[in-house]
Amino acid sequence: MPVGTTTRRRQLGATLRKLRARRGMTLEEAGLLVGVSKATVSRYETQAGPVKWPIVDALCRGYGASESERRAVVALAKEAKQQGWWNSFADAIPEDMNLLLTLEDEAVREDHFACLYVPGLLQTRSYTEAVQHASEMRHSPEAIKQLVDIRMKRQEILSRANPPHLWAILDESVIRRIVGSREVMSEQLEHLLRANESPDITLQVLPFARGAHAAAMGSFVILGGVEPSLDVVYVDIHVGSLFMEKEEELERYRLAFDYLRAQALDMAATSALIERVLREM
Numbered sequence: 001m002p003v004g005t006t007t008r009r010r011q012l013g014a015t016l017r018k019l020r021a022r023r024g025m026t027l028e029e030a031g032l033l034v035g036v037s038k039a040t041v042s043r044y045e046t047q048a049g050p051v052k053w054p055i056v057d058a059l060c061r062g063y064g065a066s067e068s069e070r071r072a073v074v075a076l077a078k079e080a081k082q083q084g085w086w087n088s089f090a091d092a093i094p095e096d097m098n099l100l101l102t103l104e105d106e107a108v109r110e111d112h113f114a115c116l117y118v119p120g121l122l123q124t125r126s127y128t129e130a131v132q133h134a135s136e137m138r139h140s141p142e143a144i145k146q147l148v149d150i151r152m153k154r155q156e157i158l159s160r161a162n163p164p165h166l167w168a169i170l171d172e173s174v175i176r177r178i179v180g181s182r183e184v185m186s187e188q189l190e191h192l193l194r195a196n197e198s199p200d201i202t203l204q205v206l207p208f209a210r211g212a213h214a215a216a217m218g219s220f221v222i223l224g225g226v227e228p229s230l231d232v233v234y235v236d237i238h239v240g241s242l243f244m245e246k247e248e249e250l251e252r253y254r255l256a257f258d259y260l261r262a263q264a265l266d267m268a269a270t271s272a273l274i275e276r277v278l279r280e281m
Contacts, residue, residue, distance in 0.1 A: 130180025204264035214259035
């Protein structure tokens with residue numbers, strides 16, 4: 001199955017499963033509601049085979065989805081066969097990254113909290129190269145170049161006619177950790193200062209002085225579409241990646257991000273701190 005199909009089908013299946021669970025319906029009840037078999041509903045949820053958008057539309061209506069939810073899910077069904085820009089990099093991208101790229105490609109907003117490295121969408125090429133070289137997973141120079149190219153290509157979503165709004169909160173350690181060299185880090189900090197001037201980017205630093213905070217467990221991203229109830233949380237952990245979509249999980253991370261936003265420096269103070277760290281380089 002083509003990479004673009006796999007990722008969009010996975011997202012569609014997960015969303016349909018979420019809507020059915022929210023309504024408290026079994027597979028059989030859902031099938032009876034729209035005139036298809038239990039097996040068909042299951043196939044739609046498990047990403048097996050093609051989909052027909054009228055059935056997806058009927059399921060959404062049967063599940064009591066809101067109008068905006070229904071439109072978003074039907075649009076996803078219609079685009080299930082669409083290839084993403086990352087298809088040409090298929091051999092170098094693991095499946096969890098395929099899903100992240102699909103979600104990101106369709107997001108209207110991204111909320112990031114980073115406690116180790118600068119978020120990928122805000123990294124310079126040199127910084128990204130240094131991060132890849134620091135990985136315990138040894139790659140050939142060709143493989144590293146490809147991984148860096150993928151990250152640079154990802155950043156093009158920020159220069160679209162209607163880019164997603166990126167809200168990034170960085171732990172102070174992120175701007176003080178020297179990645180690669182002082183020259184590489186200085187270039188990265190200058191890039192962050194420029195990014196903080198963009199109307200589509202909100203950048204805040206959470207200073208050490210704030211002490212313990214709401215996301216001490218690690219970095220995360222909330223990927224949001226037109227319909228907030230279909231948001232997905234992405235957590236990058238050492239052994240892989242997690243995608244969370246349950247309402248209680250979403251609320252937990254949204255609340256954490258709200259607390260972090262309140263604890264972090266405002267944009268002006270953030271730029272002032274970055275400038276101070278840059279002078280100290």
